[in-house]
Amino acid sequence: MLRGTCVNTEDLQLTRPLLIRSARASEQKQLEALQWRASLENPGDREALLANPDAIELPLRQIEEGGVFVAELSGVVTGFAAILPRDDADSELDALFVEPSAWRGGVGRALVEHCCAAAKALGARSLHVVGNPHAEGFYLACGFEAHGKKQMRFGVGLLLHKPLR
Numbered sequence: 142m143l144r145g146t147c148v149n150t151e152d153l154q155l156t157r158p159l160l161i162r163s164a165r166a167s168e169q170k171q172l173e174a175l176q177w178r179a180s181l182e183n184p185g186d187r188e189a190l191l192a193n194p195d196a197i198e199l200p201l202r203q204i205e206e207g208g209v210f211v212a213e214l215s216g217v218v219t220g221f222a223a224i225l226p227r228d229d230a231d232s233e234l235d236a237l238f239v240e241p242s243a244w245r246g247g248v249g250r251a252l253v254e255h256c257c258a259a260a261k262a263l264g265a266r267s268l269h270v271v272g273n274p275h276a277e278g279f280y281l282a283c284g285f286e287a288h289g290k291k292q293m294r295f296g297v298g299l300l301l302h303k304p305l306r
């Protein structure tokens with residue numbers, strides 16, 4: 142598993158130094174709080190989430206297994222992503238959340254690129270995601286391809302995957 146990556150900020154047009162590293166077990170609640178803030182910003186998702194708070198959970202085991210990555214922008218935790226292995230040996234992007242105040246600043250793309258590298262190192266040929274429709278433009282901009290829809294607990298999810306070359 143990849144450990145810390147100093148992202149080439151020129152490529153990503155970031156103006157501040159970004160570090161992506163493995164999450165620590167002690168950060169579980171901090172990352173869940175970040176997930177809440179990011180998720181509540183998606184128009185239309187707010188009521189369903191507030192009515193079903195159990196929908197936001199980052200299992201400690203997932204952090205301990207090394208599949209959760211944190212983005213630090215100028216030393217401040219600004220986003221995180223998680224990957225899980227799939228039965229077909231590919232990887233699933235299981236979580237991706239960026240602090241709303243940092244949206245459209247390149248942090249989400251940097252986390253996706255880190256997850257792609259980590260998935261590839263594990264032998265995956267594609268990174269899959271069931272995407273929130275609000276994030277469709279983001280995933281397409283990051284090189285994912287759409288291949289269907291799936292009914293999820295709170296609405297329709299977009300089935301997308303990104304081939305790892």
Ligand SMILES: CC(C)(COP(=O)(O)OP(=O)(O)OC[C@H]1O[C@@H](n2cnc3c(N)ncnc32)[C@H](O)[C@@H]1OP(=O)(O)O)[C@@H](O)C(=O)NCCC(=O)NCCS
Binds near residue numbers: 180238251271275280
């Ligand atoms: C989706 C999310 C992770 C994107 O993070 P971000 O840091 O804002 O994304 P980036 O700045 O790296 O954007 C990368 C590209 O996607 C585009 N993009 C980002 N959000 C977009 C959106 N909502 N609609 C269309 N395009 C979008 C950017 O313009 C950028 O394109 P460019 O490089 O060609 O200019 C963030 O908005 C978020 O946390 N949303 C709430 C939680 C969520 O829905 N997560 C996804 C769960 S499946």
